[in-house]
Ligand code: IMP
């Protein structure tokens with residue numbers, strides 16, 4: 001029987017997203033910030049984060065096909081390329097969760113070939129258990145040692161993205 005155990009409340013999420021938005025607004029003052037959300041998991045986080053950022057910024061969405069290699073170079077397939085020309089922009093990749101780190105490492109390598117002014121990562125959750133690629137998560141709202149979580153955009157087989165809080169999934 002599938003069990004959903006409450007892990008992070010709506011209130012805790014709101015507090016941490018607000019704090020991330022505050023820090024980003026300070027760090028990117030006078031920069032050309034582009035929030036680039038990684039589909040699909042980041043859509044809820046992105047929608048809340050953008051509204052906590054008080055400086056001007058652009059928004060884009062990037063889709064990357066699931067990636068299972070261990071190398072951080074090359075092999076990446078876009079299901080949705082960025083629309084905005086990222087050259088000279090300060091790109092902040094917005095993710096739901098960093099797990100192995102492989103997807104974001106490959107995505108960062110690719111974005112770097114587009115000559116942005118900078119590329120950094122903002123992830124709702126930084127999960128440590130299965131990290132394979134060394135990656136610098138500059139902004140994260142929560143860290144998680146282990147487990148599989150759903151809600152607030154995070155899915156299990158495309159379900160549970162709609163849950164307003166975050167739950168531990170026990171199958
Ligand atoms: P990775 O860092 O390349 O392993 O890929 C991370 C992606 O795997 C995330 O963007 C999620 O889509 C998915 N993922 C990893 N851990 C979880 C989890 O606990 N719940 C839901 N999705 C997860």
Ligand code: MG
Pocket residue numbers: 038039040041042095096097
């Ligand atoms: Mg994702």
